[in-house]
Amino acid sequence: MKRGIASRRVLLADGTVADTVVTIEDGAISAIGAESSGNVWDAGDAWVLPGVIDLHGDAFERQIMPRPGVHFPMDLALQDTDAQMLANGISTAYHGVTYSWEPGLRGRESTLKVKAAIEAAKPRLGCDTRFHLRHETHNLAAEKEVLDWLADGTVDLLAFNDHSHVSLREIEQNGKSTATYVGRTGLSHDQFMDLLREVCGRQPDVPASIERLSKAALDNGVALASHDDDDPDLRSWYHGLGCRIAEFPMNTPTAExxxxxxxxxxxxxxxxxxxxxxxxxxxxxxxxxxxxxRCTILVSDYYYPALVQAPFRLVQDGDCDFATAWGLVSTNPARAAGLDDRGTVETGKRADLVVLDQRNGVPAKVLATVVEGRDAYRTAA
Structure with a gap:
């Protein structure tokens, strides 16, 4: 069915804002500027923008375990997460699932359950939901399994994480409490510390494992990221492996x-x-x-509503212009993940759009989230 969305503020692919009509047909943008022969929604002064693409969101973990040791069914958690993302303009989401050497919420059993639940739920979810595997590099026992997942196409983004040495340093040198870990893993303090020290001892075997996984990801067309790089040389090393996305660099020299x-x-x-x-x-x-x-992409991280609001805050505070700001949550993440079919309002692209009322400043109100031409979320103006 052909339909259109008319607005006086449509952000086009070249960064200009136009008073125009976006025509949608068969899940794609079929025309911009021509009058639509189907139904036309006159959105007035509301923004019509490319849908938000979230490369790293793990707030769904709180839907699975809202309190330490309190679990809810994963299908329900994913359904609730989907509703929250759509209400906040997110049309493509990479669920960051941490596969750790820890037992509990981030252990193997939980990872397998979440992975299977995402695959099973996809047909019922409004958001284009993808699997972002956050692989703890010291989880050496998981390497073969991750290699198999890369080969069978069930990983959409692979990120390398190392929280082992950071955790040990913060606990032993800075006096950080182990309460979060204990609640998440089900271990006692002493059990967790024994495990953490054993894990840190695996360091000599880690670089070769990362190299094997990086090659497999590239061979299978999977985008690669490294998390919390704290040294420019480390970023250069990852870059040399084809791991081109830098997630949350820890200091200015590394980001530079x-x-x-x-x-x-x-x-x-x-x-x-x-x-x-x-x-x-x-x-x-x-x-x-x-x-x-030094930042080209924004992600929801641990709070989905922040992602759709952040560009407006950046503009309000004079940190960048609007086209640049919105590119941080749409065009740039699409390019980084290899999603060439979305990220801009452009003829031939997927009709992934968000319609926003921003007349009253921040927070803006999401009026509709369109995913592949469907109104996955819509509310009254």
């Missing part, structure tokens, strides 16, 4: 190295909304990273 290499750099949208990192002075200020050119 990523930019110099031409790598997309991810920061968190919650950081924009809150005005700084949840890590306090140890974290970067994402708005500054955007303003100074």
């Amino acid at each position: 190295k990523a930019v110099a290499l031409g790598d997309p750099v991810i920061c968190g949208a919650p950081n924009i909304i809150r005005g700084g990192s949840h890590m306090g002075t140890r974290g970067v200020r994402a708005a500054t990273e955007v303003k100074e050119g």
Whole structure:
């Protein structure tokens, strides 16, 4: 069925804003500017924008385990997560599933359940939901399994994480509590610390494992990211392996190295909304990273509503222009993930759109989220 959305504020692929009609047919944008022969929704002054693409969101973990040790069915958790994402303009989402050496929420059993639940739920979900495997590099026992997943096409994005040494340093040197780990893993404090020290001892075998996994990902067309890089040389090493997305670089020199290499750099949208990192002075200020050119992609991280609001906050605070700001949540993540069919309002692209009322500033109100031509979410103006 052919239909159209008319608006005085349509953000086009070249960054200009037009008073025009976007015509949708067979799940794609069939025309821009011509009058639609089907039904036309006159959205007035509401923004018509490319749908939000979230490359890294793990807030769904709270739907699965809202309190330590309290579990809910994964199909229900994914359904509730889907509704929240669509209500916040997200049309493509990569669920960040951590496959760790830990038992419990991030262990093998839970990872397999989440992975299977996502695959089973996809036909019923409104958002184009994908599997972002956050592989803990010291989880060496999982390598063969991850290689199989890369080969069978069930991983859409592979990120390398190493929280082992950071966790050990923060606990032993900085006095960080193990309460979160204990609640998440079901281990006692002593059991967790024994496991953590054993895991850190695996370091000599980790680089070769990363190299094998990187090659397999590239061979199978899977985008690669590294998480929390804290050294420019480490980013260069990952870049050399074909791992081109830098997730949350921990300091300015590392982010600058990523930019110099031409790598997309991810920061968190919650950081924009809150005005700084949840890590306090140890974290970067994402708005500054955007303003100074060291951040090219924003993600929801742990809070889905922040992603659709962050571009407006950046513009409001004078950190960048609107086309640049919206590109952080649409065009740029699409390119980084190899999604050539979406990310811009352009003839021939997937009709993944968000319609936003932003007359009253921030927060903007999502009026509709269109996924492949369907109104996956729509509310009254």
